[in-house]
Amino acid sequence: MPRTPAVDTLRGGLPDRYLTPEDLVTLFGLDSVETVYTWRKKRTGPPGFRVGKHIRYDPADVRAWVTQQTAAEGEAA
Template structure:
């Protein structure tokens, strides 16, 4: 019977994500981009999906990892 090995999701980004919902500042730090870029990604729907808790924008670490994995697997590369 074949065994299925699964890569540690944290290895996708090369960083350990916190065990909490992420803020736009966290996303900017993780991807080493200005916070304004994070807001542009959201506006253009090109970045990881976020959600609102009241007036606060948050990102689920699992969604961020899934977004990066999808981008890597499809070879998407946005020219900014």
Template sequence: MPTTAAPHFLTPEDLAEMFNVPKETVYQWRRKRTGPPGFRVGRHLRYDLTAVLAWVAKQTQREEG
């Protein structure tokens, strides 16, 4: 039976560390809807790593264009 990798979800702290920004910046991105898409699991905010990487690619394209 083939195994598939489980999706990886990031916390706001993980995202802040990934981009070397304060955690408050991650929350501002969410409030302003300018950052990667997040979702709630109960009261916990999570980010899908695949969606974060797609958001980064989109930002990179905007900078180059």
């Protein structure tokens, strides 16, 4: 069974499953997955966790990170 793209499974803004770096690229309209890996290396993006050799992101953590970024941007304006 082929995997459903993240944009097709959105419910309330985010999928009901752990997200991959590729999902974040799709959700945020990023140029490449390297951006997500750079965020992780610099600890500037949403917190992720390892499952074996794979990185996964909890949708709730991604939502909290977006909220934090939005609030910080509002304070800077």
